[in-house]
Amino acid sequence: YMLASSLTMVLSQRLGRRLCASCKTIVQHDEKTLLNAGFEEEELEGLQLYGPVGCAKCNGLGYKGRVGFFELMEVTEEVAKAISAEVPEEQLRKIAIQEGMVPLRRAGLRKAMQGVTSLEEVMRRTVVQKESLPAYLVNPEVEEYENGDVIIQEGNKDHDFFKLIRGKVAVIKSGKKIAEITEPGEYFGEMASLMKEPRFASVVSIGRCTIKRYPGDKLLEVIEKYPDIAKKIFKTLVARVQKTDRMVVKLANGGHARPQVVRHA
Structure with a gap:
């Protein structure tokens, strides 16, 4: 003390x-x-x-x-x-x-x-200080997909979440592409893990891509015990919400972006 x-x-x-x-x-x-x-x-x-x-x-x-x-x-x-x-x-x-x-x-x-x-x-x-991570984080399943391969199927009840390593994927809702995930290290599929609900949309490979698969039943444990990884997941979520917000505003304004507000000091 x-x-x-x-x-x-x-x-x-x-x-x-x-x-x-x-x-x-x-x-x-x-x-x-x-x-x-x-x-x-x-x-x-x-x-x-x-x-x-x-x-x-x-x-x-x-x-x-x-x-x-x-x-x-x-x-x-x-x-x-x-x-x-x-x-x-x-x-x-x-x-x-x-x-x-x-x-x-x-x-x-x-x-x-x-x-x-x-x-x-x-x-x-210097030496690297590796924290003791569980096996599912140290050695997750690494999967390779070809163009058009389905990674996540809309409506399915699986809850695994994923991280993009190489390439890019499309998010498809009711047959229409609503987004692309292109940044290496970006997570996706975590909403079904958090909400315990069926998949909201499909995720399909654009060209060849490499992803890592993580068990959905471990997501809450990751958030609670491994803040560095949780931070990256939440950063992805925030970016996605912001993008959706901009799309909604654009549609509400008849296809035009939000009018710029000029603030005076």
Whole structure:
């Protein structure tokens, strides 16, 4: 209790080598390496990383100077409660991340994405902190579909939910396409899982696509225990509601977008 009440923050840091700005070059890494390093699937598209070469300015090392990777845990009310309760380290880290802490590995990856250092340097100086996820999240079913294949059938009573990995799919209601899902990492099919109702619409593959299937009876558990994943699901839901709202307003205005409201200070 005394520790939790007197502590305000905890700072961890590592020093890595800074890439030489005069000779650094773009390098390629395979998908497995990037995912194992800690990148999210949705970060891979367009990802550009740099590596060392070596020149006269850096004495042939490819690196010149140092860069810091920082992990700052602010002792918020929730973190203080966790410390007082003597929760396991893994649970404490999870709470701290929910409260805004950026882990060392993630801080290092951000520096790599900015071209400040190399992925190899980040992996050498930091470790990935993988939370213990259940098997259904770590190794979900991966399914491949061809053009026109039905992934979800309107009216069916199954409750699994899905995540798009590659390609795109169409949402079909009563034979009419009402939406497309095109962003890798976007979830779909979760409404039937949440509401325990028959499928509102069909989902059909456009061209080839790859998806991951998750058990619908585990969705509430995911939302309660794994906030990072829940955040992505809710982000998808909010975007979908906003899009539907714009469509309704457009129809209400006779096919025209909502009139712009000018606000005066």
